[in-house]
Amino acid sequence: MPLRLLSLSLSPLLLLTLLSTQSVAELPPAAEKVYREQVRPFLTKHCHECHGEFDGKVGLTLHDLGSDFAAGKNADTWKEVIDRMNLGEMPPKEMPRPDAQEAFAVVQWVGQELTRMERESRMSGGRIMLRRMNRREYINTVRDLLKLDANFARTLAEVLPADGKAEGFDRLSAALFIDATQLDAYLAAGRLIANEAIVAGPEPRGEVVLSEAQKATRPLRDEARENIFGTDFTLPIGAQHYEFKPDGVIHIQSRYVPSRNGESWGRLFHNVILDDLVT
Incomplete structure (x- = not known):
């Protein structure tokens, strides 16, 4: 019977949902020991032949993949390993299949470490949120770049919805979210900007x-x-x-x-x- 594992998406939210029954106290107390005794031997046996130091396929090398998920791109690499295992790409179908219990131990360890890293990241200040321009900054930028007049800028202000506020400011990343209504409004504003800025016909003289x-x-x-x-x-x-x-x-x-x-x-x-x- 082929090995079937729960799919672990790249989304941290789904990872937390799948592993929500485990708390920080329930994580393995010796994660490094589990990595050294179970996870590392599994990679050496089933992955290094195709993804070793000199034989890395598709740019994926696992010979130096460590247990510290906060170091470099280790977390992203571990996610890719688990996703490929779930898709049946690692190891390839022509290679011997790993033992189900060994594979599950690797998946469980990776999931626990990803969860712990996520929680520690939030406790230490959280992740850097992507920031966009607010409505006023967007209108001023478009006006200056395309040399539009003030009347058209006021028209854009009426089309675009107001931004949310965080701690009294509308420039913080936490307040500058994008929902379906805002996306539709910015698409409509883009069409107005294109019609105003693009002029057909001969160059004025x-x-x-x-x-x-x-x-x-x-x-x-x-x-x-x-x-x-x-x-x-x-x-x-x-x-x-x-x-x-x-x-x-x-x-x-x-x-x-x-x-x-x-x-x-x-x-x-x-x-x-x-x-x-x-x-």
């Missing part, structure tokens, strides 16, 4: 279509003297006029350039700039 200079007919001081008590004399500085049109944006700018001679006090430039970017 801007060009100056008119530039002219007008020379003043008399010094500015004469006109100022005549309007000393009036309010109609002004010298605007900067942009004089701008107009938005469906087919583009027209900017009209002017600037005053002082002159060094007495007759021509300066020139007033009018530049009409046409930007044919369709809005």
Whole structure:
């Protein structure tokens, strides 16, 4: 009869479920002795021929696999060994099958050590949880990377749900979980971002279509003297006029350039700039 063992998944949660009947006090008091007298001989007899120091198949070598699950990648390697045993890949089908009691002793020892390592890890501060950007960080990053305007950023804030809080903060890993509702919202936001950021058609261009200079007919001081008590004399500085049109944006700018001679006090430039970017 082929050997059938309970499947031990890579998931720590399933491992804890399968081994929940055992407590820390029920673990073998001499785990190193069990490894030396039962587990290590089992690996040497059934695994080293294919997974020795120089014959490691599929990148799996077991010649230096120790009993300390916290060292290096030992825990991951032990999980892979047990999974392959459960799938019937170790040892291969053409090789002699191991004794059922010996195989079960190995599986039990590995399960107990994985459970103990998990508990000790939690007691010493726990595992490092994967952190994601919260809603505000995500919106700011997308806005800066794709050069989106503030109005679109506010639209994203309405689409994306608020993040949870841990200890009063929404930036801690414990609060930044992802559920089905949030996943759907971020997918919808991604579609909006793509539609906003990806523009089809030719590249927008801007060009100056008119530039002219007008020379003043008399010094500015004469006109100022005549309007000393009036309010109609002004010298605007900067942009004089701008107009938005469906087919583009027209900017009209002017600037005053002082002159060094007495007759021509300066020139007033009018530049009409046409930007044919369709809005």
